[in-house]
Structures are given as structure tokens and as C-alpha cells.
Amino acid sequence: MDLEPVELFHFRDIEQSCSLLLQLNTLRQENILTDVWLCSDQTEIPCHKNVLASSSPYFRAMFCNNFKERQQSKIVLKSINPGILNIIIDYVYTGVVSIHMNNVLPLMQTAAMLQYGRLFEACSTFLQMQLSPDNCLSMIRLSEILHCESLRVKAKEMAMKSFSDVSASEELCELSLPELMRYLEEDDLCAEEEQVFETLVAWIHHDPLSRKGAISDLFKKVRLRYIHPTYLFQFIASDPLIQSSTLCTELIESVRRLMFSVSTKYIHDTEFNKLWVAQRRYTCQDRLVVVGGRKNNEQTSREALLFEEQTESWQRLAKLPIRLYKASYVALHSVLYVIGGLTTNAKYSQVTSTVYTLSLKTNQWRLAEPMLQPRFAHQTLSYLHFIFVLGGLGSDRRVTASVERFNSMFNQWESMAPIPEAVLHPAVAATNQRIYMFGGEDAMQNPVRLIQVYHIARNMWSKMENRTVKNVSAPAAVIDDKIYIIGGYTRRMIAYDTKSNRFIKCANLKERRMHHSVSVLNNKLYVTGGRYINSHDVIQDSDAFESYDPKTDTWTSKSSLPHKLFDHGSLTLTSVQQTWDKS
Structure with a gap:
């Protein structure tokens, strides 16, 4: 052509x-x-x-x-x-x-x-x-000498992500005081505050004669608010370096007074307040964990599942050591507690006072200090450094009004003032130095239209009738001084405004829901599993996974649970990125 x-x-x-x-x-x-x-x-x-x-x-x-x-x-x-x-x-x-x-x-x-x-x-x-954890600190120094921003960014990124390895390297011990302080104050540091403290101590011990005087300045880089009280008051407080510094001992004493006051108000110390309100490091992220409960309506589950928000998938954690029916679940200091419950096997069942703990850092279950009294079907919540256990069924299988509190500072349980009116399956939440207990049912399974309030600092209860309250087997959660009560043999969700002492109606659930669980993640409610009543008034188990945004008053369906589940725990645990062992 x-x-x-x-x-x-x-x-x-x-x-x-x-x-x-x-x-x-x-x-x-x-x-x-x-x-x-x-x-x-x-x-x-x-x-x-x-x-x-x-x-x-x-x-x-x-x-x-x-x-x-x-x-x-x-x-x-x-x-x-x-x-x-x-x-x-x-x-x-x-x-x-x-x-x-x-x-x-x-x-x-x-x-x-x-x-x-x-x-x-x-x-x-x-x-x-x-780049490696062994040389990234010297690479940062080199990048600054050469004015090479691309190398500095990558070297710093590795230093932040590989804190555990970097802190054990010889390079860290060779840092100058200003360099170490800049490193430890970074918000992007993938570190637990306990590790930060151990690192600065190791740096000082590398050259104690010339570095001992730096303890006060370095200790300010440790974010005391996020350290487990037992570690802070038993290990850190007794460290000779800390005891040698008046400022360090005063800071620890300020934390002690704040915790003993059972108050959210800060001590009138400008220096302490500035350190106490330091934000959690960016690399510490909240993770949603679902544990225990009844799986597929067959048997009590030993499984613990972690939700990966980025991929919207579920990862399996280490299994609970034993099966526990109607245990309670709570998080404190980024540790998951499974408290009490009923152990069952082919021959007999027994009400237990045992406490198991799981840390995402180790992914291992450990036995902790047991409760004072065995119980199951009870309510549990955490506030400050305390865990409160409320009511339930005792070893005689009768409804109990007893309350006990675990003090994580001293690793011990103590009896508190009993509930005015013993109920089963209420909605409970804690905010502003008070525990609120909404509704529930009595021993005859009649709904109780009560709000029972416990003042934590005074160890005193009060109660008031309220016709709005009519929930059984409904969870509750707190966001911005509002307590959200989700379902409870109803589709209704209401929010109790603790400041104005009034209820606010929120968007309804899709079905009448009960025996589900809720946790707060990034200022949203995440509701998992439970049981629901279908259009034919038949009770069915659920694998639903939904979130509620208070700002828009809307519900959003997420990916479903790996299986149907009810009477389980749903908790938010904080962990450092890239430290969780999935084995």
C-alpha cells in the first residue's frame, strides 16, 4: 500500500x-x-x-x-x-x-x-x-555531617522502628547526652516506656562517673503516665540512680499522690503536669481484641482474636489455658484480664476466682492474683490503676451484691462497699470518678429500672429509679462524658450524658440485640457478636461486626467475625507496632 x-x-x-x-x-x-x-x-x-x-x-x-x-x-x-x-x-x-x-x-x-x-x-x-540496627545511629550522625536528608530520613526511620535492637547496640552507648535526649523524646519511637527507662539507665552505666548527673534530664523523657504502676513504684522507684536524684523521686511521688487521690485532676505542679500530659508515642496503637464467649452456640471458646484494622482481617492469639463460662474481660495497662467464670467438664462444674492475663508483647497467658471470692456472670471494668468486679453469681449460684477491687500498684484485691440492689447483666461504665450501673435483672429475671452509681473515691453507692432504663445483657462504653448503652433485648441505643443527667436517643441497631460486646477504638464504638431476635421472634447467634460514629450518629457494617459468638469480651489494648509475636 x-x-x-x-x-x-x-x-x-x-x-x-x-x-x-x-x-x-x-x-x-x-x-x-x-x-x-x-x-x-x-x-x-x-x-x-x-x-x-x-x-x-x-x-x-x-x-x-x-x-x-x-x-x-x-x-x-x-x-x-x-x-x-x-x-x-x-x-x-x-x-x-x-x-x-x-x-x-x-x-x-x-x-x-x-x-x-x-x-x-x-x-x-x-x-x-x-542500614541495620547496629549502624543506623552513626548513619544519622553521618547524614548530618554530609547534609544528606534522604539518608537521614531512612536511618532515623530504622532507629525509630528497631528500638529494641538499637537500644542494645554499642552505638547507643556512644551517643552524646543531647543526641540521646533527642532520640528518646521522639514520638515515633517504637518503644514501651519501660524500655525507654532501661535504655537511659544502660547509657549511664556505660560511663557512670561522667554520666550519673544526667539522670534528671533523661528521666523527663520517660512518659510516666504509660508505665505500669507495679514497674514504676517497685522497680524504677528503688533504682539507685533514681534515688540519687531529688527531681526524679519528686516526680515519682507526684505520680503516687495522683493515683492515691483517685482523681483525674492534676497536681498543682507545672513541671509535673507538663510531663504527665505528654501524649502516647505515635507508634503505640490501639488494637481490638475479642476473647472467650460461646462459639457457634456449641461450647465455651478458648480463642482470642486480634483485629487488624488496615487489612480488616482477624489474627489468632494464644488460646486461653482453660474454658471459662461467663467469665469477665477487662483491659488495664495494655494487659488483657480474664476474671473468674465457671469451669465445666463432663463430671462437674466449679465457680472460680482465677485471673488470667495476656500481653500482646509476649502473646502468652499467665496466672495472676486470684479474686477474693469465686464468681461468674459478673461485670468488670477498669479505672485509673484499678479493676472493679461487680456482683454476678457466687459459688452458691446465687446473685451477689459484693464488690471487690484490684489495685495494680500493690497487686492485691480488696473488698469494697456492696451494690445497693444486686442485679444480673446490667450495663456498666466508669467516668469522672464514678461507676454507673444501668438496669439489669433481678434473681427472678425481672428487669430493674435503676441507675446505681458508685463514687470511687468515697467508696459509696447511691441509686435512683429511671423509667428510661430497661436493658438486660447490654454492654456500655464511654466517649466524651457520654455513656452509650447498646441494645439489651431491644434495638434501642441511648447515651447518658453524665454532666446534664439526661438520656439522648441515638440511631437504632438493625435487630434486637443482647449478649454482645463493645469496645472503643479511635472514638468509635465497635460492637461484636451477640444474639439477636429475628423477625420470627427466634433467638439466633450473630457474627456481626459493626461500628458506630457518635459524630454522625450512624452505624457501619464491618467485616464479620470468624465465627458466631456471644457472652465474650471485646477490648482495646495498646501495643507498640511490630512487637507482637503471632506465634
């Missing part, structure tokens, strides 16, 4: 630029048309001024302005290694360079001096490939 005639044809020879550069390099090697020699020590390298000026702002300024070098045939480049200069000139004419550990630093320094930006970044990329 004949081609259509065209008026204009654009031809692009993609080999021309590459071929031209190679030809110029050949001319340079044969010393043809070269008009300048770059000199370093006894080495003289022939080049073309136009090639150098085209490749670098440094040489462009030298040869295209009224500098004396413009008229010179030999340019002496002081303090540049002749071997490195040869490598750079080869790179200019070929675009190829071999970077290794023996030449990367002088090559990078010379590339910066002669303004070869892409070569400088290539050296940075090579160094980033060498």
Missing part, C-alpha cells in the same frame, strides 16, 4: 545522546580536542570544558563566568583524592559508577563539592542499603 504523504515528520534518535557521550569519552581518552586538565596531587586528567560545564553547576560557574579558571588550561582541585576524581570524570562521560564501602564516603563528599546531585543521591541509596 502506498503511504499517505505527510507535511512534517518528527524523528527522534534515542541512541544519539548515548552515542555522543561515548564518542566524547573516546576523544577524552585519546586526548583529542581536550582543552582543560583537572589536577589532583600528581594526577592530571584531560577533559572538555563544555562537557564539564554541561554536567555540573560547579564547573558551569567556573568556566562560564569571569573567574581566572576560565583562562587556565590546568585546574588544581585541592583536597580531592585523585582516584575519586578519576571515578567522577568517568561517571561524567559514561554515566556509570561502581560504589562500594571503600569509596562511598569520599565519593559522596566530592560529589557534593562538585555538585553532582544524582551521584550524591546514588551514594546515599547505597548507604541506605547498608
Whole structure:
């Protein structure tokens, strides 16, 4: 076929630029048309001024302005290694360079001096490939010397993410005090505050004579609010370094007074308040965990599941050591507690006072201090450094009004004032130094229209009748001084405003729901499982997973649970990124 005639044809020879550069390099090697020699020590390298000026702002300024070098045939480049200069000139004419550990630093320094930006970044990329927890701190220091932002960012990222490994390295012990303080105060540090304390102690012990006086300044970098009280008051407080510092002992004493006051108000100490309100590090994230309950209406489950929010998938944690019917579940200091319950097997069942704990850090279950009294079908919540256990059924299988409290500062249980009116399956929540108990049912399974309030600091109860309250087997959760009561043999969700002492109607659930669980994650309610009454008034188990946004008063369906589940625990635990062992 004949081609259509065209008026204009654009031809692009993609080999021309590459071929031209190679030809110029050949001319340079044969010393043809070269008009300048770059000199370093006894080495003289022939080049073309136009090639150098085209490749670098440094040489462009030298040869295209009224500098004396413009008229010179030999340019002496002081303090540049002749071997490195040869490598750079080869790179200019070929675009190829071999970077290794023996030449990367002088090559990078010379590339910066002669303004070869892409070569400088290539050296940075090579160094980033060498990054490890053992050298990332020195790489940060090197990046600052070389003014290399890309290397600094990557080295700092590794130092933040690999805190456990970095803190054990020799490099950390060699940091100066200002460098260590900058490192420990980072919000992006993947560290628990206990680790931060142990790291600063190890740094001081590396050179105790000259570093002991730094304990006060370093201790301020530890965010005391997020340290387990037992660790703080039994381990840190007794450390000789801490005891040697008046400021450190005063800070710990301020924390002790704050916790003993059972108050959310800060002590009138500006220095302490500033340290106490320091935010949790960004790398500490809240994780949703679902544990125990009745699985697929068959048997009591030993499973613990962790929800991965980014992938909306469920990961299995270590299984509970035993099956527990109607145990209670609570989180305190980023530790999951499974308290009491009824143990069952083929021969007999027994009400237990046992307490099991799980930390996401170790993914291992441990036995903790048991309750004073065995019980099941009870309610549990945490407030400050306390766990409160309310009511339930005792070892005689009767409804009990007893209350006990676990003090995590002293690792012990103590009896508290009993509930005015013993009920089963109420909705409970704690805020502003008070525990609120809504509704529930009496021993005859009649709904109780009561709000019972416990004042934590005074160890006193009060109660008031309220016709709005009519919930059984409904969970409750607190967001912004409002207590949300979700379902309870009804579709209704209401919010109790503790400040105005009134109820607010919220968006309804899809079905009448009970025996479900709720937790708060990123200021939203997450409701899991439970049982519901369908349109034919038949009770069915649920694998539903839904979230509620108080700002928009809307419900959103999430991915479902791995199986149907009710009478389980749903908790929010805080963990440091990349430290959870899934084994």
C-alpha cells in the first residue's frame, strides 16, 4: 500500500545522546580536542570544558563566568583524592559508577563539592542499603555531617522502628547526652516506656562517673503516665540512680499522690503536669481484641482474636489455658484480664476466682492474683490503676451484691462497699470518678429500672429509679462524658450524658440485640457478636461486626467475625507496632 504523504515528520534518535557521550569519552581518552586538565596531587586528567560545564553547576560557574579558571588550561582541585576524581570524570562521560564501602564516603563528599546531585543521591541509596540496627545511629550522625536528608530520613526511620535492637547496640552507648535526649523524646519511637527507662539507665552505666548527673534530664523523657504502676513504684522507684536524684523521686511521688487521690485532676505542679500530659508515642496503637464467649452456640471458646484494622482481617492469639463460662474481660495497662467464670467438664462444674492475663508483647497467658471470692456472670471494668468486679453469681449460684477491687500498684484485691440492689447483666461504665450501673435483672429475671452509681473515691453507692432504663445483657462504653448503652433485648441505643443527667436517643441497631460486646477504638464504638431476635421472634447467634460514629450518629457494617459468638469480651489494648509475636 502506498503511504499517505505527510507535511512534517518528527524523528527522534534515542541512541544519539548515548552515542555522543561515548564518542566524547573516546576523544577524552585519546586526548583529542581536550582543552582543560583537572589536577589532583600528581594526577592530571584531560577533559572538555563544555562537557564539564554541561554536567555540573560547579564547573558551569567556573568556566562560564569571569573567574581566572576560565583562562587556565590546568585546574588544581585541592583536597580531592585523585582516584575519586578519576571515578567522577568517568561517571561524567559514561554515566556509570561502581560504589562500594571503600569509596562511598569520599565519593559522596566530592560529589557534593562538585555538585553532582544524582551521584550524591546514588551514594546515599547505597548507604541506605547498608542500614541495620547496629549502624543506623552513626548513619544519622553521618547524614548530618554530609547534609544528606534522604539518608537521614531512612536511618532515623530504622532507629525509630528497631528500638529494641538499637537500644542494645554499642552505638547507643556512644551517643552524646543531647543526641540521646533527642532520640528518646521522639514520638515515633517504637518503644514501651519501660524500655525507654532501661535504655537511659544502660547509657549511664556505660560511663557512670561522667554520666550519673544526667539522670534528671533523661528521666523527663520517660512518659510516666504509660508505665505500669507495679514497674514504676517497685522497680524504677528503688533504682539507685533514681534515688540519687531529688527531681526524679519528686516526680515519682507526684505520680503516687495522683493515683492515691483517685482523681483525674492534676497536681498543682507545672513541671509535673507538663510531663504527665505528654501524649502516647505515635507508634503505640490501639488494637481490638475479642476473647472467650460461646462459639457457634456449641461450647465455651478458648480463642482470642486480634483485629487488624488496615487489612480488616482477624489474627489468632494464644488460646486461653482453660474454658471459662461467663467469665469477665477487662483491659488495664495494655494487659488483657480474664476474671473468674465457671469451669465445666463432663463430671462437674466449679465457680472460680482465677485471673488470667495476656500481653500482646509476649502473646502468652499467665496466672495472676486470684479474686477474693469465686464468681461468674459478673461485670468488670477498669479505672485509673484499678479493676472493679461487680456482683454476678457466687459459688452458691446465687446473685451477689459484693464488690471487690484490684489495685495494680500493690497487686492485691480488696473488698469494697456492696451494690445497693444486686442485679444480673446490667450495663456498666466508669467516668469522672464514678461507676454507673444501668438496669439489669433481678434473681427472678425481672428487669430493674435503676441507675446505681458508685463514687470511687468515697467508696459509696447511691441509686435512683429511671423509667428510661430497661436493658438486660447490654454492654456500655464511654466517649466524651457520654455513656452509650447498646441494645439489651431491644434495638434501642441511648447515651447518658453524665454532666446534664439526661438520656439522648441515638440511631437504632438493625435487630434486637443482647449478649454482645463493645469496645472503643479511635472514638468509635465497635460492637461484636451477640444474639439477636429475628423477625420470627427466634433467638439466633450473630457474627456481626459493626461500628458506630457518635459524630454522625450512624452505624457501619464491618467485616464479620470468624465465627458466631456471644457472652465474650471485646477490648482495646495498646501495643507498640511490630512487637507482637503471632506465634
